[in-house]
Amino acid sequence: xxxxxxxxxxxGQVHQTGIGFINLLGTDLFSVxxxxxxxxxxxxxxxxxRKSNFVYQNYNFNDPSNxxxxxxxxxxxxxxxxxxxxxxxxxxxxxxNRLQVILEDRNDWVHHNSxxxxxxxxxxxxxxxxxxxxxxxxxxGECDYFLPILDGIEPDVPxxxxxxxxxxxSKTESEWVKAIQKVMPENEIAVGTLVEEKFLExxxxxxxxxxxxxxKTDELLSIVRPDFSQSIGALMIARKPSGGRLRIxxxxxxxxxxxxxxxxxxxxxxxxxxxxxxxxxx
Numbered sequence: 001x002x003x004x005x006x007x008x009x010x011x012g013q014v015h016q017t018g019i020g021f022i023n024l025l026g027t028d029l030f031s032v033x034x035x036x037x038x039x040x041x042x043x044x045x046x047x048x049x050r051k052s053n054f055v056y057q058n059y060n061f062n063d064p065s066n067x068x069x070x071x072x073x074x075x076x077x078x079x080x081x082x083x084x085x086x087x088x089x090x091x092x093x094x095x096x097n098r099l100q101v102i103l104e105d106r107n108d109w110v111h112h113n114s115x116x117x118x119x120x121x122x123x124x125x126x127x128x129x130x131x132x133x134x135x136x137x138x139x140x141g142e143c144d145y146f147l148p149i150l151d152g153i154e155p156d157v158p159x160x161x162x163x164x165x166x167x168x169x170s171k172t173e174s175e176w177v178k179a180i181q182k183v184m185p186e187n188e189i190a191v192g193t194l195v196e197e198k199f200l201e202x203x204x205x206x207x208x209x210x211x212x213x214x215x216k217t218d219e220l221l222s223i224v225r226p227d228f229s230q231s232i233g234a235l236m237i238a239r240k241p242s243g244g245r246l247r248i249x250x251x252x253x254x255x256x257x258x259x260x261x262x263x264x265x266x267x268x269x270x271x272x273x274x275x276x277x278x279x280x281x282x
Contacts, residue, residue: 003142005149008118015116018109018124021142025102025128026064028137034061036082049078065110068103072096087134095134101127122150126218133216144203147215148244151205189253191239192263197249199262202277204246206256210237212246214274221274228272236266252278 003020006013037045050056061067061079070077087095105124108114125143132140203215210233212221222229237243240256247255247262252273256265270278 001142001145011116014118014121015109018116018121021124021128021139022064022106022109024139024142025131025137026067027062028139029131029135030061030067032135032137033079033082036085037078040081041078045078064106065103068099068106072099072103083135095131098127098130102131118150122147125150130216148205151207189264191265192258194261195249195253195255195264197251197253199247199249199255200277202248202274204248206236206240206243206246208237208243210234212236219274224274225272232266232268232272239265248273248277250278
């Protein structure tokens, strides 16, 4: 975690966190692009590129403004090559459009053209998220940590291959789980039971209101599945009153983080969940 958690009531602290996200995007993205180019073109690729044009003689590509402008305005830039390598052709226009949005965000935050509220910080992170995900940036960790906080939810321990014991546990959550288990159908897995199946790439947030949000697109289940979302959300928040991150398996098993592991929360059918997330596995 490379950023301090701001007091969300202090505009100045929110502003500094936003600037920190933008700066980390610049350094992380250039690091990934540079590593790829050093492997494909040699360790001196940047030196040679700077020699090709006097403009680049003292250019700092770790600066997010410089890097984003280079990627957006120079179609022949070698820095575009790694992006083309990892981004499907049909998604490239959307990727570069996203970079344009981030550049505009950067200008607003740096030049104080915005109000620095938690909601605007969340918007900034959601704009950065697809780029961080597509390019496998370290910044994805900061995004995953801050989004639940901005939703009013305590952050979860990230998913790992092995069980992780967090610094604190929730006795209240354990009591809720035990109470729920007493009234569950006999043929259903007990809430909180360790799930060891591989999760799909999708990630969600269970809000304290029972709303379920797709973290990648910011879609709400209540919008895309209005007939089912209320009952599903009510069931999940009853079983996990603290809310938090959700994952899902290809069999429709929804899991949440319980103290020290990813455990069973509920099971959903294809037509009860976000479109296309499960249909390929039926």
